[in-house]
Amino acid sequence: MDRAQIRGGAWATVWIACGAVGVAGFSVSSLLPEYSALGAGTLEFSLLVMPLLFGFLVGVMLADYDLSEVAVAAVLMTVVTLGLVGIFFLTPVLAGLPSIVEGLALFTLRRVGIAAILIFPLTLTGSIVGHVFASTFLTSGNLRQEIKRLQQQTLQWHAELERIESREASAREGPKKPEGPKSP
Amino acid sequence: MDTAIKVLAVAFLVLTGFSGYLLVQSAANYVAVTEATGLIENNVHFQEVQIHWTGVSSDEPRVVVVFNVTNAARVAIVVITLEFNLYMDDHSDPTPLQQKLDSLLVGPAAMSIDRRGAPPLGPGEQRLYPVTVRVTPGTIAFSRFNHTDGGRFFPIVLPPKVVISFPDFETTHLFYLDEMFLDPRGVERIG
Numbered sequence: 001m002d003r004a005q006i007r008g009g010a011w012a013t014v015w016i017a018c019g020a021v022g023v024a025g026f027s028v029s030s031l032l033p034e035y036s037a038l039g040a041g042t043l044e045f046s047l048l049v050m051p052l053l054f055g056f057l058v059g060v061m062l063a064d065y066d067l068s069e070v071a072v073a074a075v076l077m078t079v080v081t082l083g084l085v086g087i088f089f090l091t092p093v094l095a096g097l098p099s100i101v102e103g104l105a106l107f108t109l110r111r112v113g114i115a116a117i118l119i120f121p122l123t124l125t126g127s128i129v130g131h132v133f134a135s136t137f138l139t140s141g142n143l144r145q146e147i148k149r150l151q152q153q154t155l156q157w158h159a160e161l162e163r164i165e166s167r168e169a170s171a172r173e174g175p176k177k178p179e180g181p182k183s184p
Numbered sequence: 185m186d187t188a189i190k191v192l193a194v195a196f197l198v199l200t201g202f203s204g205y206l207l208v209q210s211a212a213n214y215v216a217v218t219e220a221t222g223l224i225e226n227n228v229h230f231q232e233v234q235i236h237w238t239g240v241s242s243d244e245p246r247v248v249v250v251f252n253v254t255n256a257a258r259v260a261i262v263v264i265t266l267e268f269n270l271y272m273d274d275h276s277d278p279t280p281l282q283q284k285l286d287s288l289l290v291g292p293a294a295m296s297i298d299r300r301g302a303p304p305l306g307p308g309e310q311r312l313y314p315v316t317v318r319v320t321p322g323t324i325a326f327s328r329f330n331h332t333d334g335g336r337f338f339p340i341v342l343p344p345k346v347v348i349s350f351p352d353f354e355t356t357h358l359f360y361l362d363e364m365f366l367d368p369r370g371v372e373r374i375g
Contacts, residue, residue: 015196018196018197018200019196019200021200021203021204021207022196022200022203023203024203024207025202025203025204025205025206025207025210026203026206028206028207028211029206032210032214034353034354034355035209035210035214035217035353035355036206036209036210036213037206037209037210038206050203053199054196054199057192057195057196057199060189060192061189061192061193063189084207088207088210088211088214091211091214091215092214092215092218092219095215095219097215097218097219097222134189137188138186138188138189138192
């Protein structure tokens with residue numbers, strides 16, 4: 001694995017982590033709006049639009065990767081998001097308030113389940129749309145020229161290959177001898 | 185990297201930062217509110233019961249039950265409901281209290297305030313909450329109220345229902361107090 005690959009992988013990890021934090025923050029705000037600065041008025045926005053948006057952004061940032069790898073990134077992002085949501089619901093226990101432990105595990109499990117059902121399809125859709133969008137519209141001028149040059153080169157190679165194949169075929173058949181008059 | 189992608193990357197980081205702030209802030213609020221709801225249950229007590237009455241049967245007696253609430257939490261709270269039934273023990277009836285309780289009921293009483301209108305109780309603050317029961321003369325409630333032993337009344341208040349909320353958070357917490365009011369020395373009326 002060369003240095004560029006390692007750097008690419010590190011950046012991909014950073015974007016996945018950013019996406020997970022982003023989705024978790026807004027999901028928690030919509031699951032428990034009474035504790036959030038956003039309030040209850042933005043519930044649908046936080047729960048439906050933000051996973052789509054963060055998925056889209058991750059898809060854009062991972063434009064250099066294959067679509068299947070972007071899908072894996074979306075799965076990883078959802079898993080990390082659910083982990084963060086789960087940790088959030090258990091913060092009273094982590095803060096040493098054992099009096100509310102009763103029923104908290106079930107409550108947390110339910111909320112994380114709801115989050116999983118809502119977040120995963122949206123994140124996946126967003127990331128795929130983002131990847132396609134970035135591949136189509138956001139490639140740089142140099143990259144576009146490079147792709148065009150490669151396409152022309154490939155066409156030239158195909159033409160050259162056809163010429164070589166036709167030459168070889170005619171060489172295999174050999175020069176035809178002219179037919180003489182038949183003797184009686 | 186293309187300029188558009190750079191702009192999107194910066195927007196992504198800004199959004200992530202804001203979302204991280206939301207996550208941390210929500211977690212801090214969630215812990216503070218959970219702590220407050222846990223602590224308040226041990227910090228509501230009966231202060232006293234006052235009986236305001238002239239002793240004339242045509243005058244309306246007022247029984248004031250005073251609650252002492254201390255906010256031991258780190259966030260401000262508001263007490264929005266205090267609800268209970270007032271009983272008056274009849275010492276001339278030797279029946280055990282549990283069996284005669286229904287016949288001792290003077291009436292229900294409640295204090296209920298809207299969350300936005302209730303005065304907030306800051307962290308570490310203490311406040312007295314009086315709840316008044318008015319007894320209409322000439323009613324069954326009045327006859328149950330008017331029982332004294334040696335000139336003293338013996339009011340009983342079973343564990344009341346308490347509802348608290350928070351000025352900053354739109355959530356409520358309901359619980360029943362872990363104590364009842366029953367003073368064996370009795371209560372003297374205030375003329």
